[in-house]
Amino acid sequence: DAGITQSPRYKITETGRQVTLMCHQTWSHSYMFWYRQDLGHGLRLIYYSAAADITDKGEVPDGYVVSRSKTENFPLTLESATRSQTSVYFCASNPTGRNYGYTFGSGTRLTVV
Amino acid sequence: DQQVKQNSPSLSVQEGRISILNCDYTNSMFDYFLWYKKYPAEGPTFLISISSIKDKNEDGRFTVFLNKSAKHLSLHIVPSQPGDSAVYFCAASEGDKIIFGKGTRLHILP
Numbered sequence: 001d002a003g004i005t006q007s008p009r010y011k012i013t014e015t016g017r018q019v020t021l022m023c024h025q026t027w028s029h030s031y032m033f034w035y036r037q038d039l040g041h042g043l044r045l046i047y048y049s050a051a052a053d054i055t056d057k058g059e060v061p062d063g064y065v066v067s068r069s070k071t072e073n074f075p076l077t078l079e080s081a082t083r084s085q086t087s088v089y090f091c092a093s094n095p096t097g098r099n100y101g102y103t104f105g106s107g108t109r110l111t112v113v
Numbered sequence: 114d115q116q117v118k119q120n121s122p123s124l125s126v127q128e129g130r131i132s133i134l135n136c137d138y139t140n141s142m143f144d145y146f147l148w149y150k151k152y153p154a155e156g157p158t159f160l161i162s163i164s165s166i167k168d169k170n171e172d173g174r175f176t177v178f179l180n181k182s183a184k185h186l187s188l189h190i191v192p193s194q195p196g197d198s199a200v201y202f203c204a205a206s207e208g209d210k211i212i213f214g215k216g217t218r219l220h221i222l223p
Contacts (some may be wrong), residue, residue, distance in 0.1 A: 031209065041120075042215035043157070043202060050209055057146055058210060074196025090156050100213065 003027075006091050006105035013081050013112055021076045021108045023091030031094040032074040033102065034058075034066065036087040043090065049074055081112045116140045117205050119214035127222050132190040134217050136203030139184065143205035148177060150186045151200045151216070160201075161188070191223050 004025040013019045023032065034046040034059075047066040052104030055066050063085060065077045078085055088109050092102035118137045126132045138146075144165045146204045163177045163186070170177050177191045190197055200219040203214040215222040 020211075035213070040215065043204075043213035045210055045212065048210050056209075059212070092156075101162060101220070102150070104155050104156030104158070106154070 002024060004091060004093050004103055004105045006089075006108050009106065011108060011110045013110070015082060015112055016080050019078045019081055019110070021078075021089055021091075021110070023074045023076070023105060025072055025074075025091075025093040025103075027093065027095065027103075028071055029093035029095045029103075030071070031096070032057075032068065033092040033094070034064075034074070035090045035092065036060065037090060037107075038087050046076065078110075081110075083112050086110060086112045087099045114139070115214075116143075116207075117203055118204050118213040120202075121217050122215070123218040123220065124154040125222055128195060129192045132188075132193045132197065132221070134190075134201050134203070134219065136186045136214055137184055138186070138205050140178075140205070140207060141181075141184070142158050143207055145206040146177070146179060146186050147204040147206070147211065148175075149204060149213075150177055150197075151202065157202060167185040168223040170175050178199050191218075195221050195223070197221050 007022045033048040035069045044060050049055045049068045052071050088107050090107045091105045094102045147162040148160040151157040161175050181184045200216045200218050202216045206212045
């Protein structure tokens with residue numbers, strides 16, 4: 001199916017564990033983004049990527065690692081999960097620049113216990 | 114420091130009336146402004162955008178107004194419909210990335 005898909009949809013993990021959230025898009029969009037949504041904070045940018053092998057930090061990158069070896073995939077890894085990383089995570093993609101609207105995935109709800 | 118501010122967490126509007134959602138920003142270097150709509154358990158969806166060199170952009174029932182001197186933009190929805198009940202995010206582009214506000218929850222009342 002064409003589009004942007006995130007997996008898993010829901011995840012519960014324990015403090016200190018490593019967890020990876022997956023994001024896959026079928027359009028070959030250059031730009032991909034990871035946001036987290038928290039009550040009272042809206043959407044905050046974690047990391048983004050302008051192309052394969054090019055990544056950059058956003059507003060709240062601490063505790064997260066990204067990679068982009070292929071254009072279509074942009075996984076987000078929490079190296080050692082903390083309770084403050086409990087959130088809903090959204091991946092997005094964009095064909096070129098910022099004047100086009102992003103297309104978002106359906107999100108991953110992550111709970112760290 | 115919040116660069117994109119939506120000061121109203123929620124707004125209730127009667128069906129058929131006009132909904133006006135407001136947004137303020139602090140960074141004069143923003144060159145595009147966007148509005149997104151979000152339903153529960155779904156990702157945000159792009160609604161409408163406006164370039165910083167314009168003061169109005171219209172798309173069907175949705176119109177965005179930009180007042181650069183006041184660093185203020187607003188989204189007008191006319192007429193409001195039940196399906197418009199959602200969270201609306203104001204956003205602004207800076208370089209390659211977009212910065213979002215906290216969102217305003219819009220309730221359309223029957």
